[in-house]
Amino acid sequence: MLHLPVLAVVISLLGAYLIPLIYHFRRNLASVVAVGISGLALCFSAATAVYVSRYGAFSYLLGMWSIPWGIEVYVDRMSAFMMLVISSITFLVMLYAMEDVRHELTEAPRKWYWTLNLLLLASMMGVVMAGDLFNLFVFVEISSIAACGTISVKGDRRAVEATFRYLVLSTLGSGALLLSIALLYMVTGNLNMTYISGEIQKAAFLYPKNLYAALTFMVVGFGVKSALFPLHSWLPDAHSAAPAPSSAVLSGLVVKIYIFALFQVLSRVFGPVIAGIPVETVVLLMATMAVVLGSVLAMGQKELKRMLAYSTVAQVGYVFMGLALGADRAVAGGMMHILTHALMKSSLFLAAGSVLYKTGKKNITDLAGLGPRMPVTMGVFSLAAASMIGVPLLGGFVSKWYLALGATDAGKSFYALIIIVSSFLTALYFLPPVISAFFGKQPDDSVGKGIDEAPAVMLVPMVILSIALLGVGLFPSLVLGLLGYRG
Amino acid sequence: MGIIDILYDNFHYLVACLLFLIGFHTMLTHSNLIKKIMGMNIMDTAVFLLFISSGFVRGGKAPIVGPGTEGPYVNPIPSALILTGIVIAVSITAFALSLIVTLYKQYGTLDADKIAELRTKER
């Protein structure tokens, strides 16, 4: 039973290595195997989550070497929660992608799409489970390269240029991260997170400047990778040029695990040492700018996926805000927002992908009048948009509510006001597409000649995501109980 | 003198920081795509240099245990970790170079500014 988290990562890696061979012998079997493996990973993550919520956190030593000589995998409530989010959304998106890659990718790169997605799944789960800093670094690198791969697999010039910029900036982040790990190792002599936090008091007394430098580089490194406000310039191009299922995974999951990793390191490694350093203030400032300016920039976009990408910049700001405020309810709100935003953004990107699949169009104005023709797709889109705005009874409302309450708990009610203002701004750019889809018309009324709903294998994941969004909105206590938050 | 002694003891860190700045500057300011990749490599090399040279023990022997060896060994952990880091840097370089080959085939130029111009024109 304790083997399950590591087994989830291991079978995804095994699948990633074997898929090119399987593809060579039987083409259709490869996608089925890939989806099956991600389904297995989902079952393992669910079992781990049930185990952790009943028996508490546990640590697993690879090779039976005791720490600090061995690699430790530490699974607590938040890690199990993240594993569940990652594997469930990846499973649904890969189900959608079984049909979509036939349309969006040419023949040659299809097997690499499944390989890269399985590698991304394995490395994302590895990031949230890592118990020592160097393992964290290796999995962060694997996930960056795999994420870049899932964008550039599309092959057209826009995707390749976006991938290049993402790769260069992401490597900058990795260099900064490795530098901060090197600085921490130099003064504490350990790489295991528990052991470093034991030594760091002495190190903070003897070498304070070294710790400041390590902290700065770590925030910058993870900030570049998770698109915190001034460092977000790669995100709109990368997420809008990618194939639709890749955009869903990138916006919904990949940027979030880096935020989660940053806060895990800050709380488990640095801990009380950063009490005097204004890390939270700086992060809150950048998060506020992200929330407001991301929404403002989203309003001026013409292309649907680019608007959704800028909206991700804003939502990432919400998560940073929640985790940096520090109060219990704020942290719970931030983690819930990871789940709800993953559900919402994936539904939005998958719906945009279905529209592209059926009509070949990508601008917001092309959505006019599409509602009655593609009711399920636009219904999913509208539900997710309503949830992003914060309509009650849906998941987005719950996470924003907890964020606002947490802001007042921490004594900083200004951020609650920012959350309300930005919800209003979100409505300003989400309502026009929804309204024009159901009540608008194309200028020459030509939409709908032969356009009908997307195929079932693409619709089912979207509907499941919407049902999950409704479920989180109606029964938030289930999710909060999983996170270990009472009250 | 104090400052000369400090510089002499920490010469390797100074060189590593200098290389990091050179690589960072190259990566951000030069517009040729291949120079960006070279800058990226120089930056990664600087971080590796800093990490490995922090493990040096003055008067230490190579960390291989055999009959008759004893005494302080040079720390082998940074070398092992950086080996992994070098492999990661090589994979990223290979990936970036293949992207550059595709970009050159499709845009006809290796200049990042010209490519950005062509992209805004086509959008």
Place this chain on the structure above:
Amino acid sequence: MNDMVVQIITRILIPFIEVFAVYVIFHGHISPGGSFSGGAILGASFVLATLVFGTARFNRKFGHMVSQLVESVGGSWYILVGLFGILAGANFLTNKLAGFGMGRPGYLFSAGAIPVITIGLGLKVGSTMVTLFHGLIEEEENHGDH
């Protein structure tokens, strides 16, 4: 490359390079080296062969399917050796407690699972170097020269 001197010298050199690479891979657990360095040397010898003798002739001996097979099997080999530990009742990637023979330290036959994994990974890294090189070269050859 049609230069006869280069071709003859390469023909003499490549076996020595490959033997050295195999030496580095096999002795990964008792001397510096291991899978990455040995695999890089092995890949370098193949790249040298490609450069001197041309891709067409090289592809006949070491084609696309072979390298794909080596890479997939090499990666899965590591995972399967790790899974041995779980089957034996201990954790993933366990060495002595999973029943691998330990031998005498300092000799070639020692350290249980480590040489087993190193051999698989060394072959895989060598094959990856060749694949990367071929991937970059084929783009150039398909378009003639600019």
